[in-house]
Amino acid sequence: MHAFLWLASLTLLLLLSIKLVLSKRSSVRLPPSPWKLPIFGNLFQLGSLPHRSLDKLAKKHGPLMIVKLGQVPTLVVSSSQMAREIFKTHDLIFASRPSLRTTEILFYGGKDMGFAPYGEHWRQMRKICVINLLSPKMVQSFKAARVEEVANLMDKISKAPCLESLNMSQVLSIFSNDLFCRAMLGKFPREEGRNKVFHSLVEESIVLLSGFNLVDYFPSLGWLSSLLGLDEGIKRNSGRWDPVLSQIIQEHEEKNKDDDDFVDILLSLQKDPNLGISLTHEHIKALLMDLFGAGIDTTYIALEWSMAELIKNPQMMRKLQDEVRGIAFGQSMVKEEDLSKMSYLKSVIKEVLRLHPPAPLLLPRESIDICQIDGYDIPRKTRVVINYWTISRDPKIWDCPEEFRPERFIDNPIDFKGQDYEYIPFGSGRRVCPGIHFAVATTELALANLLYRFDWKLVDGMVPEEVDLTEAPGLTMRMKNKLHLVANSWVS
Numbered sequence: 001m002h003a004f005l006w007l008a009s010l011t012l013l014l015l016l017s018i019k020l021v022l023s024k025r026s027s028v029r030l031p032p033s034p035w036k037l038p039i040f041g042n043l044f045q046l047g048s049l050p051h052r053s054l055d056k057l058a059k060k061h062g063p064l065m066i067v068k069l070g071q072v073p074t075l076v077v078s079s080s081q082m083a084r085e086i087f088k089t090h091d092l093i094f095a096s097r098p099s100l101r102t103t104e105i106l107f108y109g110g111k112d113m114g115f116a117p118y119g120e121h122w123r124q125m126r127k128i129c130v131i132n133l134l135s136p137k138m139v140q141s142f143k144a145a146r147v148e149e150v151a152n153l154m155d156k157i158s159k160a161p162c163l164e165s166l167n168m169s170q171v172l173s174i175f176s177n178d179l180f181c182r183a184m185l186g187k188f189p190r191e192e193g194r195n196k197v198f199h200s201l202v203e204e205s206i207v208l209l210s211g212f213n214l215v216d217y218f219p220s221l222g223w224l225s226s227l228l229g230l231d232e233g234i235k236r237n238s239g240r241w242d243p244v245l246s247q248i249i250q251e252h253e254e255k256n257k258d259d260d261d262f263v264d265i266l267l268s269l270q271k272d273p274n275l276g277i278s279l280t281h282e283h284i285k286a287l288l289m290d291l292f293g294a295g296i297d298t299t300y301i302a303l304e305w306s307m308a309e310l311i312k313n314p315q316m317m318r319k320l321q322d323e324v325r326g327i328a329f330g331q332s333m334v335k336e337e338d339l340s341k342m343s344y345l346k347s348v349i350k351e352v353l354r355l356h357p358p359a360p361l362l363l364p365r366e367s368i369d370i371c372q373i374d375g376y377d378i379p380r381k382t383r384v385v386i387n388y389w390t391i392s393r394d395p396k397i398w399d400c401p402e403e404f405r406p407e408r409f410i411d412n413p414i415d416f417k418g419q420d421y422e423y424i425p426f427g428s429g430r431r432v433c434p435g436i437h438f439a440v441a442t443t444e445l446a447l448a449n450l451l452y453r454f455d456w457k458l459v460d461g462m463v464p465e466e467v468d469l470t471e472a473p474g475l476t477m478r479m480k481n482k483l484h485l486v487a488n489s490w491v492s
Contacts, residue, residue, distance in 0.1 A: 031075065031376040032061045033068070041068030043217060048473040051360035051389040054078070058390060064374055066382075070217030074383040075367075078390040080397065080422040085373045086365070086384065087421065087428035095430040098366040098383050101215040101225070102208050105234045106241070108282040112290035118368065118430070124277045125287060130434050132265045133183070133291070139437045142183050143336055149179045150445050151333060154453050157487050165459040169304050169482040172446075174199060176300035179442060180292055185248060186261035197244060202296050204237050205289070210474035245285040263288070295435055297476050298358035302443050303450075305356035306348060308483050309404045311456055312467040316406060320344050324452045325490075334448040336441070345448055347409040349440070353416060353425040355404055356469075360389035360477050362427050388424055389477075397422045416440075454487040 034057050036042045046069075047053040054076050058065060063079030077083055086094050096118035103115040110116050113125040132138060153175045160166055177199040214230055215222050225231060252263045260268070266284045269275055277283075310317040323344045328334040339345065365384040370377065393401040399408065414420045417436065418428035426433035433439075450456075458467070470480040 028377045028379075029375065031064045031066045031373075031378075033066045034061055036068050039070075041070055043069050049471060051387055051477075054361075054385070054387050055390040055393075058387065064376060069383075071219060072217055072383055073379070074385055075378060076385050076387060078387045079394065080391050082373065083386055083388075083391060083424065083428070084421040086386065087418070087424070090371050090373065091429040093367050093369050093371050094365045094384055096366045096368050097431075098216075098364055100364075101213045101231065102211070102234050105231060106205060106208070106238050107286040107289060111280075111283045111286040113287060114290045114294055114363065117366075121277055124275065125283070126434060128266070128269065128279075129287070129291070133262050134434045134438050136437050139441050142438075145182045145187075146179065146442060146445060147333070147336070149175065149182055150449050152178070153446065154333065154449055157450075157454060158489060160487065162488075163486055165484045165486055167482050168307055168485050169300075169479065172303045172307075173296070173300045175446065176296045176303070176442070177202065179299075180295045183438075184262040184288060184291060186263075194244075198292060199296075201237070201241055201244070202292050204240075205293055206297055206474065206476065208234050208237055209293070210476070241289060242285065245288060246281070248288075249281055249284060291435075294433075295438065298435075299439050299442050301356075301358040301476055301478055302349065302352055302439070303446055304479055304483055306352045306443070306447050307450070307456070307485065308467060308469060308479060309352060309355075310348070310451075311458060311483075311485060312464045312469070313404060314464055316348070316404075317451070317456070320348055321451045321455075324448050328448075328452055334445065334452045336445055339444050339448060342444075342448060343410060344406065345444060347406040349443055349447065350409040350414075350416065350423075351404060351406040354392045354398070354423060356471075356477060357388055357392060357425045358476050359425075360387070362386045362388055362424070363431070365431065386424075386427075391422060391424070394422065453490060455490050457486045457488070459484050459486055 034042055034045065037044060042057075045053055045057065045067075054067075055078065057067070058076060058078035063077065063082045065076050065078075067074050067076055077086055097115050099110070099117070100115065103112070104110055107115060111121075113122060113129060116122040116125065153171070156171065157166065174195075178195050181195045181198055213225075215225050248263060249267070252261075252267055263284070266279065266287070270279045310320065323342055324334060327338050327341050331338075362385075365386075367378055367380055367382045367384065370380050372378070392398070395401050399405075414423050416423055416425050418424060418426065418432040421428065426436050426439075458464070468479075468481050472478045472480040
């Protein structure tokens with residue numbers, strides 16, 4: 001009898017537990033989701049340009065939707081109102097990053113800043129970068145280096161044979177690379193070719209970071225990735241980076257120099273007992289890789305799209321050249337002090353960052369706790385993608401959003417510092433890009449001088465309407481086809 005009562009009680013308890021679990025599940029209200037395949041989920045719907053594919057899905061399912069990317073539930077945010085919820089109302093909950101296979105391998109197990117999870121390590125690394133490299137004060141301190149590198153760019157273009165086509169995509173990419181080498185590593189002899197090595201490594205890393213990795217979408221298949229050697233390309237790239245970075249650190253440890261660069265500062269911080277974290281050589285190498293990849297690629301992309309849109313819109317090119325040449329007339333170069341007077345230049349760059357954001361999906365986030373947004377329940381450990389490409393083309397906010405119209409930013413208080421959620425090319429909230437000042441200062445000075453010093457033409461009798469603005473696949477949004485232009489020197 002006692003055994004029967006015990007069994008009956010256990011059965012009743014089990015039934016009540018199952019009912020409780022089912023009732024909890026039924027009470028969870030998730031955002032709408034597109035139809036999906038078993039196992040693969042919505043992966044097959046992403047295509048080669050995920051920001052465009054997700055834009056189409058959002059038009060059907062709304063500005064807040066859940067897609068299943070393999071085994072990973074992913075929240076896709078496609079409006080400024082929903083972005084505000086992520087970046088402001090629930091900023092702390094969405095301040096972390098998901099663990100991704102490529103970043104784990106490249107950045108020494110997550111010892112960098114950009115892809116690091118939220119926590120004390122990330123806070124300290126960000127603090128180090130902002131104080132010693134990316135703050136307005138530090139950006140101003142790099143003025144001489146910035147001016148010298150822009151002058152080198154002008155000289156390189158000037159020395160090209162008259163009427164010869166220039167691959168401006170390559171020219172601008174190398175310029176951005178050299179400037180970041182200079183800012184972080186100090187002055188370097190170009191004949192050593194180290195800047196070219198960095199350029200090659202960064203290009204390869206961007207391809208890897210943009211690629212598909214099985215474990216990121218099917219975490220349970222990590223064993224298969226190892227078995228089939230799917231990570232070998234990432235490990236090879238990491239193996240190329242490590243000796244280069246180790247040599248740089250060794251050289252900085254052995255040199256005696258009064259004018260400290262960023263690496264010198266990082267090495268000196270290793271001895272600071274109040275730093276808050278143990279700053280090892282691996283931390284320094286991960287941080288340098290992080291900054292090289294983020295800074296070089298995004299700056300070059302902004303300049304590339306600027307030149308492409310201006311050559312496609314000759315009237316806007318002339319208007320900007322009139323402004324730049326009128327203000328800097330009689331000088332050999334546009335000076336940084338002149339830039340504050342160039343309102344149309346600033347409007348052109350803002351419009352480029354709206355229409356052609358270097359990172360159309362920003363960087364992914366991950367929720368560290370449950371929360372509610374717009375009446376929907378967002379579970380913990382949900383990956384989050386902000387489709388800024390869609391937000392920046394919202395016809396409810398932007399008049400004729402598909403057109404390149406710099407005039408929309410004249411006398412417009414909207415800024416890219418992260419407080420206007422309809423315009424967030426650098427992100428927002430705790431994880432807003434700390435390199436805004438560096439990127440804008442570089443882009444403004446370089447673009448102003450490119451238009452001051454040269455008149456630009458298309459090659460082989462092309463007309464502006466033929467300029468191809470097709471986007472290339474990848475983590476960052478480059479032009480698919482290289483931009484070839486002819487430069488003719490202009491003398492004031």
